[in-house]
Amino acid sequence: MKVTALAGGVGAGKFLRGLARAVPPQDITVVVNTGDDLRVHGLHVSPDLDSVAYWLAGVADRDRGWGRDGETFRTTGELRERFDAAGSWFGLGDLDLATHLFRTSLLASGATLTEATAAVGERLGVRSPLLPMSDDPVTTRIDAVDRDGRAMDLHFQEYWVLRGARDDVKGIRFDGAGSAAPAPGVLDAVARADAVLVCPSNPAVSIGPILAVPGVREAVIARRDRVAGVSPIVGGAPLRGMADRLLPVLGVEVSAAGVARHYADLVGTWVIDEVDAAHADRIRAAGLRVAVTDTIMADDVKAEALARVALSAALGG
Ligand code: GDP
Numbered sequence: 001m002k003v004t005a006l007a008g009g010v011g012a013g014k015f016l017r018g019l020a021r022a023v024p025p026q027d028i029t030v031v032v033n034t035g036d037d038l039r040v041h042g043l044h045v046s047p048d049l050d051s052v053a054y055w056l057a058g059v060a061d062r063d064r065g066w067g068r069d070g071e072t073f074r075t076t077g078e079l080r081e082r083f084d085a086a087g088s089w090f091g092l093g094d095l096d097l098a099t100h101l102f103r104t105s106l107l108a109s110g111a112t113l114t115e116a117t118a119a120v121g122e123r124l125g126v127r128s129p130l131l132p133m134s135d136d137p138v139t140t141r142i143d144a145v146d147r148d149g150r151a152m153d154l155h156f157q158e159y160w161v162l163r164g165a166r167d168d169v170k171g172i173r174f175d176g177a178g179s180a181a182p183a184p185g186v187l188d189a190v191a192r193a194d195a196v197l198v199c200p201s202n203p204a205v206s207i208g209p210i211l212a213v214p215g216v217r218e219a220v221i222a223r224r225d226r227v228a229g230v231s232p233i234v235g236g237a238p239l240r241g242m243a244d245r246l247l248p249v250l251g252v253e254v255s256a257a258g259v260a261r262h263y264a265d266l267v268g269t270w271v272i273d274e275v276d277a278a279h280a281d282r283i284r285a286a287g288l289r290v291a292v293t294d295t296i297m298a299d300d301v302k303a304e305a306l307a308r309v310a311l312s313a314a315l316g317g
């Protein structure tokens with residue numbers, strides 16, 4: 001059985017570890033958001049691709065959520081304290097830096113991001129094919145206003161990491177998306193999968209950019225009966241991250257039902273948490289099937305149980 005998953009960072013990483021226990025990992029193609037990608041110290045950093053790779057490889061830091069287990073930050077510390085280097089606000093661990101050096105050097109010698117991603121996955125021992133959503137640059141930009149009323153146009157990571165999400169968000173843009181092409185294999189993976197899964201990732205800035213790449217949304221809509229998604233909103237709030245600040249900008253209610261309605265044209269079955277069971281009728285009224293289960297992925301066993309529910313929901317369509 002072939003499964004294709006649309007993925008952001010940490011929520012997706014946890015979920016995919018469970019999915020890889022339910023389905024042979026080599027049969028899971030993961031299409032990953034690259035809207036968060038940025039240049040730091042001249043290196044090409046792909047936060048969501050790396051989160052997914054580290055989780056699937058079993059080298060992610062479970063408590064911090066992002067980055068490598070057993071990580072140290074000596075290089076970033078030196079860049080920050082001694083060199084006051086531009087970009088040192090973005091903390092890159094020493095092991096993590098090896099990934100960025102390896103990727104950047106492949107890109108510099110002419111590899112595409114798809115090729116570099118495959119090489120990183122292979123070296124880390126990830127058996128699932130990881131695909132960037134596009135080989136073309138797409139950048140998530142946040143139109144924000146600071147406390148003094150000053151308008152700012154921020155890279156997503158400047159909004160989230162540098163400024164700690166303290167600004168009012170007025171709009172979200174995916175620069176470059178209009179002229180980007182899906183990476184090789186992305187549309188095929190969606191078209192040919194037995195099941196397409198939307199991971200519990202931020203709808204606005206993780207799944208949104210993937211769907212903004214021309215052709216991807218249409219490809220998913222064409223498979224709607226075989227698409228299931230897991231709600232990243234549990235009990236009216238994200239478990240981590242900033243979805244609660246960004247969803248209202250899109251006019252989306254911060255609830256399991258609100259996100260279901262946002263995805264209504266492309267998701268056939270919406271998997272929600274038991275605490276949100278009361279939302280099921282509203283979700284059905286929006287035209288989606290509903291599955292209710294425990295969606296808190298405290299460990300791989302729980303993630304596997306959730307993945308099995310999502311999978312059978314997608315296959316039942
Ligand atoms: P990133 O890692 O910051 O790029 O963010 P993601 O796109 O992965 O978004 C994080 C989302 O994952 C948040 O909305 C969380 O609520 C969701 N998430 C994290 N852990 C879990 C979990 O155990 N269960 C569910 N249902 N969602 C989760």
Ligand code: CA
Binds near residue numbers: 008036047206
């Ligand atoms: Ca991300």
